[in-house]
Amino acid sequence: MSNEPNDPSAEENTYRRRTVMGGIATGAGVSALGSNAAGEPESNDPDEGVSSEDASSESVSNEQVTNEWVPADASEAHVAVLSGDQAGVETTAGGCVHVTPGEEGTLLFDVVVEDAQCLTQAHVREGGRGEDGEIVATLFEYTAEPDGSGDGDPLTTTPETPLIQGGLVDDPDLAEAILTEPAGFHVTVHTAHNPEGEIRGQIRGFERGTDTEIEPVPAEFTASSLRPRNPTVVRGDWIDVSARIENLGDVTATQTVQLRIDGEVIAERDVELGCRRARTVRFQDVDTEDLEPGEYEHGVFTEDDSTTGTLTVLRPPEFIVSELDPDDVTVSRGDLIDVSARIENVGEARGRQSVELRIDDELVSSRTLRLSGGDSRTVTFEDVDTEDLEPGEYEHGVFTEDDSETGRLRIRTPPEFAVSELDPDDVTVSRGDLIDVSARIENVGEEAGSQDVELRIDDEVVAERELELGGGDDETVTFEDVDTEDLDPGEYEHGVFTDDDSATGQLRVRTPSGFTVSDLDPDEVTVAQGDLIDVSARIENVGEEAGTQDVELRIDDEVVADRELELEGGDDETVTFEDVDTEDLEPGEYEHGVFTDDDSATGRLTVEAATDDGTIDGCTIIDEPGDYEIVNDITDDGERFGGPDVDACIWIRSGDVRLDGNGYTISGEGEGVGVFVGELDDRVEDVTVRDLDVEGFGDGISFGSDLLDWPVQATLEDVTATDNELGVFLYSASGSTLRNVTASGNGNYGVLVWETNDPVAENVTATENGRDGIYLSEVGNGEYTGLTATDNDDVGIRMGEDVVGSTFTDLTIAGNGGPGLSAVDGDDTLRDAVIEDNDGAGVWVSANDLEFDDVLIRRNDGLQVETQGSSQHTASDLGIGDAAVFAFSDQGVSLDAIDRDDFPTLPDDVVAVGDGVEVLDVDTADVVLSYDEGDVAGDVVELWRYEDGEWTVVDAFDADGTIDTELTQDGIYAPVEDTSDPTDEEEEEEPDDEEEEDEDEEEEEDEDEEEEEDEDEEPDDEEEEEEEDEDEEEEEDEDEEEEEDEEEEEDEEEEPDDEEEEEEDEEEEPDDEEEEEPDDEDDEEDEDES
Secondary structure, eight states, X not given: OOXXXXXXXXXXXXXXXXXXXXXXXXXXXXXXXXXXXXXXXXXXXXXXXXXXXXXXXXXHHHHHHHXXXXXXXXXXXXXXXXXXXXXXXXXXXXXXXXXXXOSTXXXXXXXXXXXXXXXXXXXXXXXXXXXXXXXXXXXXXSBSSTTSOSSBOOBOOOSSSOEEEEEEEOOHHHHHHXXXXXXXXXXXXXESSOTTOSEEEEEEEEOTTOBOOOOOOOOOEEEEEEESSSOEEETTOEEEEEEEEEEOSSSXXXXXXXXXXXXXXEEEEEXXXXXXXXXXXXXXXXXXXXXXXXXXXXXXXXXXXXXXXXXXXXXXXXXXXXXXXXXXXXXXXXXXXXXXXXXEEOSSSOEEEEEEEEETTEEEEEEEEEEOTTOEEEEEEEEEEOTTSOSEEEEEEEEOSSOEXXXXXXXXXXXXXXXXXXXXXXXXXXXXXXXXXXXXXXXXXSSOEEEEEEEEETTEEEEEEEEEEOTTOEEEEEEEEEEOTTOOSEEEEEEEEOSSOEEEEEEEEEOOOOEEEEEEESSEEEEETTOEEEEXXXXXXXXXXXXEEEEEEEETTEEEEEEEEEXXXXXXXEEEEEEEEOTTSOXXXXXXXXXXXXXXXXXXXXXXXXXXXXXEOSSEEEOSOEEEEEOSOEXXXXXXXXXXXXXXXXXXXXXXXXXXXXXXXXXXXSSSEEEEEOOSSSXXXXXXXXXXXXXXXXXXXXXXXXXXOSOEEEEEEEEEEESSSEEEEEESOTTOEEEEEEEESOSSOSXXXXXXXXXXXXEEEEESOSSOSEEEEEEEXXXXXXXXXXXXXXXXXXXXXXXXEEEEEEEEEESOSSOSEEEOSEEEEXXXXXXESOSXXXXXXXXXXXXXXXXXXXXXXXXXXXXXXXXXXXXXXXXXXXXXXXXXXXXXXXXXXXXXXXXXXXXXXXXXXXXXXXXXXXXXXXXXXXXXXXXXXXXXEEEEEEETTEEEEEEEEESSSEEEEEEOSXXXXXXXXXXXXXXXXXOEEEOOOOOOOOSSXXXXXXXXXXXXXXOBOOTTSSSOBOOOOXXXXXXXXXXXXXXXXXXXXXXXXXXXXXXXXXXXXXXXXXXXXXXXXXXXXXOOEEEOOO
16 A cells, blocks of 8 residues: 555555544454454445444444543544554555544544554554654554564554454543544554554544545645855856755655746756655756846745745956056166056955056066955056167056056167277287277267276276267277286287277287296205305296396395396396305294395295204293294193293293194193293293193193283194183283184183284184183284184183174084174174074174174074174175075164974965074065975965064065065065965855744644654665655754855065055855755755654
């Protein structure tokens, strides 16, 4: 038997008609024992059922026992039609139940069940349509459990042998409740296949004589849950619209469901729904291209109902061009011009377009511009070069995808200075001759101009003058008395040059006589005072002409002997000065050499005292000038000299002393001074200490002392100071030199220089010392080259108070426990330096003005440059980290390198493509940021700035691996790429307050509801359907509204004339549909509810 009320066979299979007489054959179904065990039907005609005559006697007797207690307002008879529709089960089983009042307080239930397999139990339950209530009475139980388990056996019926079963309700209160409110109760019949209930029927009241064949409630399709309800879209967008369609009737039916916009049917589809079924119907990819901007009523309509909302269509972005400036301009070829125009988005939606500058339809420059609806922006193309434009008229203009504005551009011929008539164009002179050179200069351009006219010899400018000429004018320019003295003999190209042209010729210079000196013998010699020596040298005339000159022997620029020498061109001769007496030379070092008018050759002459061999083998005092050498390692045995003011193992208290350590070591026991240079009551100068290791003293080597009043000038070279408390100490040692000195492992400072001017330090290394590597205080005009300060416990190089006018070249400062370089007070220059991997700041400055030239500062734990106080720095090539190079002038700026992984959180779809920098207290600074082009997906890289918790766009650049720009604001700067699609608009939907809808007027609002969803996929159907059967009242969400609020301001190009920088904020509202919609436009989603 079909469970569909509109099945064509329903007329044949409808339930047996029974005239309401108060019951059916009550004697046949009073109890389970009185059931029709034979299974015989009560009538041979299944369509007619039991007639009123068949049951008249029982009805009359039944009325006689029930009328007195039956409620006055109760119906005369009650029937429940049993079917699988109400139970949510597809089955051929069916039947009916007649309810008849019995003895006082009792009800007789006559149950007829047809075509049911494996009947187990039947119950009366409390609950209206769509509700599963509690069991209030049992009508029969063939098995102990509804699923057929336990004691007993299920019973099977057929249409020919229906089950006719009686049941009794003897609870007076329940009987009265059923008669008073029959719609609040239903009968459920269970089978082993459907233990939750295979067929059920709601009890209904009728008057006697009424035909009990219950006609089904006709189909009624309602529409609700329109989504989106109030969307806002840009014209041309595609949208999806859905609504929930429900059949409130008892029969399956098909209706056409339509999507309408302002009453016009946009799309439709036929939807079939069974009894109490519901389905979500979607119309996908609805095109809004044909809708004019404005508001429309849109909705989903059935034949019985509709649900509507407001569709707002926005005008799409449209970029209009106006205010072209200049619109008519005349310039000289090669001039740089600025072209600007006003771009306005006259649409209502935000958009992005490329704005182009074109000259005669050829693209010259472009930039990407984002504008919200109604916004406008002046776009300026700066420094447009006209060099490649031939003189003439051009159409120039600014273009968008929607509009353009053009004007006229005229290019004039600029001044051009041509050169001709060079005189002389081919000449030979003797070196030193004076010559005149002239040429004709003509301005072949249309405009007047001024240029420098230069005389060059082999591209070197020898003379120049400024010349001003009107268009078409010419003038002869002469350079008089050009001296050839500085030209070596040979051939040269000489000529007259302007910025635009040149005329050149050949100049030959002959070689004059020239006496060169070579082969000095001896070139380095040591003699005892009073010895006689011979000195010789080879003299050659390298000129083409013969000549005569005096040849002189000089010692420290004093002429000791001379002789006249004549040589032909190309000839040479060896000149010897014999028996040169050294008696008048004090012990010391001298420069000796042979000199001509043109050349010289010099060497070193060392004169030693004749009375002393100068050897040292232990701690001693050197108080006479002379040369001394250490002949063995020396260990301090406590016998030091000079008292507490000096306390030295070797005390050099005389000037003009050279102490050669010969690579030996002087060792101490933690006190005193290894080597001390200075005198208690006189200045000591011209002292050299070399090739020596000093270890284990209080001070390793000390030039002067803060305990003495007299200054020292000395040289320290090829010396190592190790494991002393202080490695090397210079106090009041102006003019002293440190060369090839290493101070390592000392407990305090490696090198300390104090109150000293004009020091020179070359190749000095300070490493692993207990405090600073090198400490300078009150030091002026120092020249420091090749300093290395590594792995010291505190500052690498510290510049204390009054360190001024000093130049530091070729520095390596790394791995120190504090700042790499600290500067407190002064004005100094750092050049060719690397400062890296220090535990503090790279450079820490307070009240010191530094100049940075080719300096790299990176990977330090603090700021790379930390500036305090009134310091003002200048930089021409200052590397900060591995990605940034700065240039600025007189700036008290602090700088730091920021790794891309340490940037503050960037917005979604914005990706860092390289490392950045942090800039503090900046006025104006130029920076070049480098990044890997391979990290960029597009053609544009933007520079963003982070300040006060917000990122802002600074400017946009071509993605060529570098960003070259000027910084004028503090903050963190990062090279980034915006990977978002700016035309995408995401919607955020906010649910409205939920409305509770009652579908049954008799249902109470506080009753609990349960929903059960079953999804059925039909693989052969294009539509996916989930069917919903509802037997209880459903509370559903209605009128969910979708709101979209977007405010975005963004500027990809920084423009100097812009009044305001645009920031973009996007607020995304989630879609009000909780489930992801399928791609197939025919997919539908059905919901089963029970």
